[in-house]
Amino acid sequence: MSTAVAIHEEAHVPQPKQISKPGGLLRRTNFLTALISGVVTAAVFWFVTDKITSAVAGAGATNSMALPSGLNINITMMYIGWVIGFMAGIGAFAGPIRWFLGHDLTHADAEYMAGKDMGREKFWKFTTDHKVVGIQYLVVTLVLFGFGGLLAMLIRTELGATWTEVFNPNFYNSIIGTHGIVMIIAMIIVISGPIGNFIVPIMCGARDMAFPRLNALSIWLLIAAIPPLVSNLLMGGIRDGWTVYQPLADQAPIGMIGYQICIITFAFSTGIASVNLITTIVRMRAAGMTWSRTPILVYGILGSSIMGLVWFPMYQYSQILALSDRTLLTSFFVPSSGGSVWLYENLFWLLGHPEVYVIVIPATAGLLEYLPVFVRKPLFSYKLAVSGIFGVVGLSAVVWVHHMYMTGWAPQSNYPFMMSTEMISIPFSFLVLVILGTMWRGKPWKRLPMMAVYAVVWNKVIGGITGVYLSDTPVDQYMHGSMFVVAHFHYMLMGAGLFGAMGVISYFFPKMIGRYLDELWGSIGFWTAFAGFQITFMSMFVAGLQGMPRRVLQFDSLFNISNWISTIGAYIIGIGMLIFLYAIIDSWRNGIPAPDNPWGGKTLENFTSTPVPHENFPVLPVVTSGPYDFGTPDPYELADDAIMQKTEGAEKVSARS
């Protein structure tokens, strides 16, 4: 909790008794202790569960609470043990126990936990500083994209090799499901994680997030959630796609439990992160930062967090109940004993569709954030952008049924939901209009982040228009379950979400890392991936229009050509992404050092030095103007008095070496 230094130096607040060295138990915990503790606890949970279930079965107990023994419950308890042990090993429970006992953190404890003067070791610990958490999120995101991307290459290899089967059909299905959910998780966190944690508090003028310990908890819960998911490939896999519809999931191999535990844990992580982001944004904005002076990225993160907070529990409960059906033999989704598969589909899609906006809104808001910087014009219709974001947030609650047109659930509801789904394109198009309006007659500064704007507008228009088609019930009857749908959602999630995220990350990279992202290699990687993306998914649209179903290993030779082209495109994406990754890694180590205000922006993160100091600001800023008050069209005029959001005490704050 790093909000202390500046105030303490002035106030000299008396401290509680320091019981041990600052940090206490957390001095001894790190990623290694977490791994060891997780593995040991998982083994203990397995052993104890096995003994109990064997004993119950041996006693021939038939009362109501005699749990069914077998592999399902053992595996479930093993994973639960892993998560609990891992979190205990990283030190996540130290805070609640101290709070329970009435031993609050001293200022020295808080500084230790924030990783002050700790060096790189802080990245491997339960560190509370939002900047450390942001970097941890960035690395985890890159790892997830690497893994999910590798699986995508395997999928396309199978589909491109039309003359032979590369993989066993079950393993192929597992790759599909795992690729889907890994990429969904990565896309959900790609902006809200790194940028939301690192940049948003600074952009708001705060010293840290509202709840720094919850912040650390959210990233370590996410890390704990990944091994169960990945391990599914060794235990029969997820063969039912990322949606894991019932009752297929109920009948699936034990690998499904890894998926369920992962989602349950990830939902806790997301909920905690959402609470933290919302509270930080609502309560901790700098003095003078009224809602009309709040940067648009902050609105995007706020909208995304609201959707995550409200809808994620639905998805979480769908998996809790599904896991209960497997382990306790309840029957929420088992029709033979009174359950309903439609219930699962409703619970799932109540998050499943808003999740698209959880992904796309922050990426779009990120583009809107830096677009004025690169065209040196005010954001076109700031209020339209804000209403677009919250229009999407509001309507996202009433669109989920369009995923269920063909399931037979409540056919009378198809047309109302068709209307609501088409309506959501209106606030969404507000955001595109704001992009176009801001660029109109501007003189864009042609740097990598700006290139992402062009790419995203293109992708979003294609993804959006095909989405309007798919939301029409009659069209959906034909297109449903085809590769057309796959191409459409990749245009939205990857085309708008991921390419947008690449732009946003390249924009904030200098502030986060202290060095510019290599423009040459970054651009080569970006445009290579973009070209590959068009080849892959345009061809997939064709395959879909020809009638090729999704999630199939073997298909008619009619679809060979489009699949070959798609596979070639996918390899080009892979090459582009590797080049972009190289640019990130190389720039991280050897990039050109960035100044305090790397792009001449006006928002508050540009007021503090680069790298950002421990407390973010020597003196908390007071905002007296809007974030996009650009009066000059010349992007190269970087005089401080012309470009910065005015603050009191700016001389102190912007002092830099």
Next chain:
Amino acid sequence: MSDTKATEAGRTLSPTTGESVEVTGSRDKLGVWMIIVSCTTGTIALLVSYAYLWSLNVNGAWAPTPGSANWAPVWPFWVIFTAMLIATLIMWNGYRSLREGKVGAMKSAALLSSLLLLGAFIGQIFQIARFPFGPADGAYASATLWLAIANGIWLFLAVFLTAAIFNRTRAGRVSVENPNHARLVAMFMTYLCVAAFLGCVFTTVMQESPNTNSPPFGTFSQ
């Protein structure tokens, strides 16, 4: 989360962050509200599941398996809810007393509330163990069991929180100058009462399914 140790110019400051406790308290309050919003969605998911399966009566398998199982008695739900409600009222009363300067009343309230909730938690476990059905005895059994399990988890958390408030009041962390954490726990307990009340209403009112002639939905068995 922070505590109170110093005052400067009439303001009580948190030793951890150095900010006024009004500032940290306001932040904590919004955070708890957000948690309640999230928990409400989860509760709605459970209640919707109950009501949905009740109304649909898929394959006529909502009711407990005749002969081997039965409906759960309703009164234990209400007894547990009543204990929760009394504990919550005691907690709010303790908080109000603390605001009036009575630290001892807060300690007593937290202790009493904690003990009541512990009793309710034990009662919840006992109720689950004594259900006249097993988890596999139809959709009603599943939905009722999970309402009870969820309530049990909340009760465990509530025992932890109220016991912590007792400890913290003793240690001077919850005080007249900084009663925020007591208020936050009371707020959360109020939400738990609402959730438990809805659970009681559902399990009381919705037993026999109104859909007595449900069509066969198939079994989807392999």
